[in-house]
Amino acid sequence: MAPSISVREYYEGKTLFITGSTGFMGKVLVEKLLRSCPGIKKIYLLMRAKKGHGSKERLDAFINCRVFENLRSEHPEQFQKLQVVPGDILVEDLGMSAEDRETLQKECQVVMHCAACVRFDMFIRDAVNMNTVGTKRVLALASGMTQIEVFVHVSTSYCRCEVDVLEERLYPAKHRPEHVMDAVAWMDDELLGHLQPKLIEPQPNTYAYTKNLTEDLVSQHAGKFPIVIARPSIVTASYKEPMPGWVDNLNGPTGLLVGAGKGVIRTMHCNESYNADIVPVDMVVNACILLAYNTGLEKPKEVQVCNITQSGLNAFTWGEALDLGRIHVKEFPFSICLWYPGGSIKTSWLQHQVALFFTHFLPAYFVDLLMVLMGKKPFMVKIQKRINYGLEVLQYYTTKEWHFRNDNLLALRKKVSEKDDETFYTDITVINWSSYIRDYIKGAREYCVKEDPSTLPQARRLNKQLFYLDRFMQMVLYSLLAYFIYSYLKLFIAVLN
Numbered sequence: 001m002a003p004s005i006s007v008r009e010y011y012e013g014k015t016l017f018i019t020g021s022t023g024f025m026g027k028v029l030v031e032k033l034l035r036s037c038p039g040i041k042k043i044y045l046l047m048r049a050k051k052g053h054g055s056k057e058r059l060d061a062f063i064n065c066r067v068f069e070n071l072r073s074e075h076p077e078q079f080q081k082l083q084v085v086p087g088d089i090l091v092e093d094l095g096m097s098a099e100d101r102e103t104l105q106k107e108c109q110v111v112m113h114c115a116a117c118v119r120f121d122m123f124i125r126d127a128v129n130m131n132t133v134g135t136k137r138v139l140a141l142a143s144g145m146t147q148i149e150v151f152v153h154v155s156t157s158y159c160r161c162e163v164d165v166l167e168e169r170l171y172p173a174k175h176r177p178e179h180v181m182d183a184v185a186w187m188d189d190e191l192l193g194h195l196q197p198k199l200i201e202p203q204p205n206t207y208a209y210t211k212n213l214t215e216d217l218v219s220q221h222a223g224k225f226p227i228v229i230a231r232p233s234i235v236t237a238s239y240k241e242p243m244p245g246w247v248d249n250l251n252g253p254t255g256l257l258v259g260a261g262k263g264v265i266r267t268m269h270c271n272e273s274y275n276a277d278i279v280p281v282d283m284v285v286n287a288c289i290l291l292a293y294n295t296g297l298e299k300p301k302e303v304q305v306c307n308i309t310q311s312g313l314n315a316f317t318w319g320e321a322l323d324l325g326r327i328h329v330k331e332f333p334f335s336i337c338l339w340y341p342g343g344s345i346k347t348s349w350l351q352h353q354v355a356l357f358f359t360h361f362l363p364a365y366f367v368d369l370l371m372v373l374m375g376k377k378p379f380m381v382k383i384q385k386r387i388n389y390g391l392e393v394l395q396y397y398t399t400k401e402w403h404f405r406n407d408n409l410l411a412l413r414k415k416v417s418e419k420d421d422e423t424f425y426t427d428i429t430v431i432n433w434s435s436y437i438r439d440y441i442k443g444a445r446e447y448c449v450k451e452d453p454s455t456l457p458q459a460r461r462l463n464k465q466l467f468y469l470d471r472f473m474q475m476v477l478y479s480l481l482a483y484f485i486y487s488y489l490k491l492f493i494a495v496l497n
Helices: 007-011 024-036 055-063 066-074 076-081 098-107 124-143 177-186 189-200 206-219 253-261 281-298 318-328 349-373 380-398 407-415 418-423 433-448 453-496
Strands: 015-019 042-047 082-086 110-113 150-154 227-232 234-236 267-269 278-280 304-308 344-346
Touching (some): 007 024, 007 281, 007 418, 015 024, 024 042, 024 281, 042 055, 066 076, 076 082, 098 124, 110 124, 124 150, 124 177, 124 206, 150 281, 177 206, 189 206, 206 227, 227 281, 234 281, 253 318, 253 380, 267 349, 267 380, 278 281, 281 304, 281 407, 318 344, 318 433, 344 349
Parallel strands (some): 015 110, 042 082, 110 150, 150 227, 227 304, 234 278
């Protein structure tokens, strides 16, 4: 049965506090709340102060983002509900004034904590300070809120990478969060560097380790106020809102997509038959809004957990993603490319290393040699080393099969009306992956790389030229290879005779 009030009615007159609003997911969250819950009273946004820029300038820059384009033209009055709170989760007491703190604790009913570091390779001290200590400060603020109805903590479904199936429940951290926070506060970098591998084991990186650590910290506040932990898997470009294919960063699959589209990435260590558990950012945001609504109404004493994952509902493999990418990048090629988009997935690590040498590093050294001969500064080898490092970090997630339970996500649709289910859509089964990848490439080109659609005709001509050049070079290389094989065979036969 649907609750007695709709999602829109629940948020009517509510005041929210959001961290991480300037991030990829945060922007979509704010836009969706303002557009689909017009009765919201106010949304406070925690933003770091920038030298020479006051709160008004920061807010103006924020709402001028492309993600708010439709809202600006249709309901510009909604932006009056946004208010910047200068602060920083890396600073004691969130770096906010006593006046702002008092206002938030007096007015806010809903807290959505989205701020976090998404870098997998961050040093343990920085990751703990950002993800765990920062959350501790937000929890301390929420604990003093007199009207708080729900606290939404955005985590990740990759918080316990060693478990075979991630359930929608809490997993106690390997260490007490307080002990780890104390340790990183006094240990020097050298000592922490030695301890880091053993400390985070069996997690693959500090991102997964601190996410699990932070969930443990959040669970300690159970009973103080209703809490729900949202665990999205790989968050990718929007499915349809605020516009299809919207994405504004090169993290994760987007970086791979752009790198491959520009001909920079030619090989990747990955099992093409494994599912790519990607979820569009607008569906993740809708799920978070529904989780806040449902938890706020039910007021459970225990911490609620929801895995916002695909979980094979609309299976989509890495191999299928690559095949669709090859098709649609021809329609929306990039204007500046190193080479014709190509390459392939390698299941074998050894094959990947061989391909890496011949398709990444050898051409890079050749380009740098040309640069030196022309009296210019070499750069290509340095870029390829950075790309290779990024691929090494990501390959952990592309060479393992992931299994998540998402019963709580599926149950959300049954807890709202048909109208709310349509407005705050979370049904992953409706996605047509071919259309989605097409929009993804188009969006990455337009919103990430900032290439205007008017440049497409020229980009397509360049793409066609690179195609013929690529085929010509392949013919030359295969001919040379055949020649050398023939020469050595001839020599070998002559020696035998």
